[in-house]
Amino acid sequence: xxxxxxxxxxxxxxxxxxxxxxxxxxxxxxxxxARLADAEQHNRPLRIKLGIDPTGSDIHLGHSILFxxxxxxxxxxxxxxxxxxxxxxxxxxxxxxxxxxxxxTKEQVEANAxxxxxxxxxxxxxxxxxxxxxxxxxxxxxxxxxxxxELDLPQVIALLGTATVGQxxxxxxxxxxxxxxxxxxLHEFLYPLLQGYDSVAVDADVELGGTDQKFNVAMGRDLxxxxxxxxxxxxxxxxxxxxDGVQKMSKSLANTVGLEEDPLSxxxxxxxVGDAAINDYVTLLTDLDLETLPENPREKQKVMALAVTxxxxxxxxxxxxxxDAATLVGGGGDxxxxxxxxxxxxxxxxxxxxxxxxxxxxxxxSSEARRQIKGGAARLEGEKLTDPNxxxxxxxxxxxKVLQLGKKTFRRLVG
Amino acid sequence: xxxxxxxxxxxxxxxxxxxxxxxxxxxxxxxxxARLADAEQHNRPLRIKLGIDPTGSDIHLGHSILFxxxxxxxxxxxxxxxxxxxxxxxxxxxxxxxxxxxxxTKEQVEANAxxxxxxxxxxxxxxxxxxxxxxxxxxxxxxxxxxxxELDLPQVIALLGTATVGQxxxxxxxxxxxxxxxxxxLHEFLYPLLQGYDSVAVDADVELGGTDQKFNVAMGRDLxxxxxxxxxxxxxxxxxxxxDGVQKMSKSLANTVGLEEDPLSxxxxxxxVGDAAINDYVTLLTDLDLETLPENPREKQKVMALAVTxxxxxxxxxxxxxxDAATLVGGGGDxxxxxxxxxxxxxxxxxxxxxxxxxxxxxxxSSEARRQIKGGAARLEGEKLTDPNxxxxxxxxxxxKVLQLGKKTFRRLVG
Numbered sequence: 155x156x157x158x159x160x161x162x163x164x165x166x167x168x169x170x171x172x173x174x175x176x177x178x179x180x181x182x183x184x185x186x187x188a189r190l191a192d193a194e195q196h197n198r199p200l201r202i203k204l205g206i207d208p209t210g211s212d213i214h215l216g217h218s219i220l221f222x223x224x225x226x227x228x229x230x231x232x233x234x235x236x237x238x239x240x241x242x243x244x245x246x247x248x249x250x251x252x253x254x255x256x257x258x259t260k261e262q263v264e265a266n267a268x269x270x271x272x273x274x275x276x277x278x279x280x281x282x283x284x285x286x287x288x289x290x291x292x293x294x295x296x297x298x299x300x301x302x303x304e305l306d307l308p309q310v311i312a313l314l315g316t317a318t319v320g321q322x323x324x325x326x327x328x329x330x331x332x333x334x335x336x337x338x339x340l341h342e343f344l345y346p347l348l349q350g351y352d353s354v355a356v357d358a359d360v361e362l363g364g365t366d367q368k369f370n371v372a373m374g375r376d377l378x379x380x381x382x383x384x385x386x387x388x389x390x391x392x393x394x395x396x397x398d399g400v401q402k403m404s405k406s407l408a409n410t411v412g413l414e415e416d417p418l419s420x421x422x423x424x425x426x427v428g429d430a431a432i433n434d435y436v437t438l439l440t441d442l443d444l445e446t447l448p449e450n451p452r453e454k455q456k457v458m459a460l461a462v463t464x465x466x467x468x469x470x471x472x473x474x475x476x477x478d479a480a481t482l483v484g485g486g487g488d489x490x491x492x493x494x495x496x497x498x499x500x501x502x503x504x505x506x507x508x509x510x511x512x513x514x515x516x517x518x519x520s521s522e523a524r525r526q527i528k529g530g531a532a533r534l535e536g537e538k539l540t541d542p543n544x545x546x547x548x549x550x551x552x553x554x555k556v557l558q559l560g561k562k563t564f565r566r567l568v569g
Numbered sequence: 570x571x572x573x574x575x576x577x578x579x580x581x582x583x584x585x586x587x588x589x590x591x592x593x594x595x596x597x598x599x600x601x602x603a604r605l606a607d608a609e610q611h612n613r614p615l616r617i618k619l620g621i622d623p624t625g626s627d628i629h630l631g632h633s634i635l636f637x638x639x640x641x642x643x644x645x646x647x648x649x650x651x652x653x654x655x656x657x658x659x660x661x662x663x664x665x666x667x668x669x670x671x672x673x674t675k676e677q678v679e680a681n682a683x684x685x686x687x688x689x690x691x692x693x694x695x696x697x698x699x700x701x702x703x704x705x706x707x708x709x710x711x712x713x714x715x716x717x718x719e720l721d722l723p724q725v726i727a728l729l730g731t732a733t734v735g736q737x738x739x740x741x742x743x744x745x746x747x748x749x750x751x752x753x754x755l756h757e758f759l760y761p762l763l764q765g766y767d768s769v770a771v772d773a774d775v776e777l778g779g780t781d782q783k784f785n786v787a788m789g790r791d792l793x794x795x796x797x798x799x800x801x802x803x804x805x806x807x808x809x810x811x812x813d814g815v816q817k818m819s820k821s822l823a824n825t826v827g828l829e830e831d832p833l834s835x836x837x838x839x840x841x842v843g844d845a846a847i848n849d850y851v852t853l854l855t856d857l858d859l860e861t862l863p864e865n866p867r868e869k870q871k872v873m874a875l876a877v878t879x880x881x882x883x884x885x886x887x888x889x890x891x892x893d894a895a896t897l898v899g900g901g902g903d904x905x906x907x908x909x910x911x912x913x914x915x916x917x918x919x920x921x922x923x924x925x926x927x928x929x930x931x932x933x934x935s936s937e938a939r940r941q942i943k944g945g946a947a948r949l950e951g952e953k954l955t956d957p958n959x960x961x962x963x964x965x966x967x968x969x970k971v972l973q974l975g976k977k978t979f980r981r982l983v984g
Contacts, residue, residue, distance in 0.1 A: 241722075244723075244726075245726060302722055303721065303722060303723075305721075305722045306718070306720075306721065306722075307656075307717055307718060307720045307721075307725060308659075308718075310722060310725050310759075311659075311660060311756045311759060312756075314754070314755035314756035314758075314759060315754045315755065315756040317754070317755050318752040318753055318754055318755065319734070319737075319738070319743075319747060319752075319753040319754075319755060319758070320747070320750070320752055320753070322734075322755065323734070328734075332734060332735070335735070337733040337734075337735055338733055338734040338735070339729070339730050339732070339733055339734075340729035340730065340732050340733065340734060340737070340758055340762075341726045341727075341729035341730040343729075343734070343755055343758075344726060344729060347755075
């Protein structure tokens with residue numbers, strides 16, 4: 155398409171894995187470019203839908219890819235419509251799941267939603283936040299219980315009537331489960347329809363999703379057509395590979411970097427990401443130009459880790475984290491390094507080493523702490539701890555020292 | 570089971586094809602007998618559910634099997650709970666269907682329901698009615714919109730969550746459709762659950778149904794268990810074979826005897842039922858003892874036809890119909906026979922023969938009338954009509970004469 159009348163801006167296409175509906179991607183490109191031009195001409199911002207199911211409480215970098223794209227639309231003057239799936243979370247998205255999900259209570263969902271919004275930057279100035287909560291007209295936060303709770307049975311029947319069993323069972327995850335004889339509860343078929351109905355309810359122009367959400371996003375288009383609405387575009391972004399470099403970033407696989415992790419921990423983890431994943435991290439999590447990356451793999455890791463940390467905390471904090479990481483990983487503790495603190499106030503003395511690691515929250519349990527110490531992963535001021543039962547007499551003995559677990563977790567002990 | 574502590578009364582077991590839940594039918598027998606005994610002891614009539622979807626307007630003998638059983642329960646002192654599936658009819662029972670059913674409007678369903686109740690004897694003394702509308706406490710007529718319209722989405726999700734896709738696709742009709750690639754709309758999966766929920770709503774002790782309803786009736790049990798109710802028994806009765814002796818009696822197969830057909834037409838049709846089906850007709854549609862039937866097939870037909878007609882119209886009317894049929898089928902018309910009348914008031918003269926047959930309603934269309942006349946099936950006063958274009962000058966020429974189509978349809982023409 156050499157003579158395209160419209161083309162898409164680079165902030166929009168950056169990292170994009172798929173844009174649909176049309177078979178030929180260039181057609182979808184042109185159609186979306188035309189809608190953007192129309193939006194500009196009539197001064198009608200597009201409505202960009204992103205649905206999140208608050209089934210967990212921590213946002214990690216894998217999630218933030220979508221929020222970054224949503225923010226890019228905000229910065230270009232469009233309206234982000236963030237849908238808290240407080241109703242659908244009570245069903246649970248069956249996408250990619252091999253078993254029926256546990257249904258959350260209204261209270262759990264609301265607690266998670268509050269935490270999510272805080273992490274996304276609610277109440278913060280836009281420069282230090284993932285989303286722009288500040289500029290008027292740039293964000294609508296909606297809960298889908300608002301319209302889904304109002305649906306009565308005849309409306310649910312009408313919704314169900316728009317799809318067939320065959321369509322649902324053609325969906326990859328359902329197909330696998332059905333094929334393997336693993337039960338699929340009937341209410342799971344409702345999920346794609348309900349989240350599709352969200353697009354109707356908010357009159358979305360574009361829906362953002364991971365590449366695993368294509369079915370659900372397409373359902374939104376189908377339902378908009380059914381309800382005689384202008385249909386949305388589906389814009390899919392890649393699923394970020396986790397720190398292991400193999401599987402998708404997911405809390406349950408313990409390969410995540412949390413959005414709320416301190417700069418040092420974030421930098422230290424990112425610095426270890428394998429070469430194969432680095433370009434994706436840069437493209438999806440920073441605004442850095444890929445061309446500027448050094449060729450040396452080790453240098454490349456550092457540049458990427460610095461850029462991602464900076465995108466979250468700013469350049470100055472990121473540089474400090476980089477320097478601290480170099481000091482700490484290089485050898486013993488350094489009293490000047492900017493290490494997150496852990497309080498000794500709740501620790502009972504005399505304290506054995508395994509108890510200390512668990513009591514300050516560096517290990518999840520005493521038994522894990524014993525294992526880590528025996529495995530040689532724990533250090534105090536750079537000195538390896540070898541005996542889980544080593545005793546510390548008082549807080550005074552530990553105050554100001556750095557406790558380290560593995561290569562990436564550091565805590566300065568304070569009174 | 571020679572020493573059964575309880576046994577079921579003969580009015581109850583007559584014609585029964587299946588009683589469940591338990592694997593061993595004798596167990597179900599005993600359990601139901603115990604519940605009957607309990608009902609008697611505590612003077613708490615059982616609640617016998619029969620759901621009907623008012624998707625058509627005419628009740629035929631095939632349907633009446635279930636109503637007769639329901640009446641037998643009424644006569645034994647129990648409460649018939651007749652559920653008009655005004656809500657579920659708007660979905661349509663997918664049982665036995667090979668395609669998604671057309672959804673009826675509320676108005677169509679209500680019109681059909683009114684006609685049904687009239688045919689079942691609403692407003693009539695119990696002796697001439699199929700059901701006892703008269704005795705206090707013996708009948709509850711309920712519409713399932715009463716509780717189904719109240720269901721909200723969370724309740725629908727809970728209902729859907731009680732069943733799996735595998736369960737539904739194991740159902741014979743769904744399985745065939747899925748296997749052959751014929752689309753199944755998702756709302757069809759809701760049907761068995763909603764009609765099962767009817768059992769919960771009315772607290773049924775027994776649900777009556779045809780043998781093709783086993784899945785749906787079992788779903789009622791599952792849902793009662795889910796809602797911590799005492800579970801109902803399922804009592805299934807055979808599907809009546811139609812006049813063709815092969816397929817089930819069904820309006821769409823044109824092999825029915827309508828409940829509202831005049832005695833002569835009813836008797837004449839029944840008299841032709843093949844030998845293989847006679848015992849079923851007697852068992853399911855009369856109170857006659859099978860042992861008393863004559864061995865001669867022709868005599869057997871007559872006794873059955875007389876008994877079924879009598880069960881609807883009483884012995885005197887049935888005997889008259891029998892006599893009339895003998896006269897009419899034997900030869901020409903007989904002015905004394907009790908033939909239903911057809912009015913000539915709306916017929917325009919001069920009238921050609923084919924038009925006459927269509928205008929008095931004996932044929933569905935002029936083209937059918939032409940075909941019937943050419944095929945030699947139409948007679949006037951016993952004389953075969955041969956020319957579809959034969960003209961009749963005036964009503965006077967026809968008044969009082971009997972017009973006959975085939976061997977079973979007779980109309981006396983009146984001014």
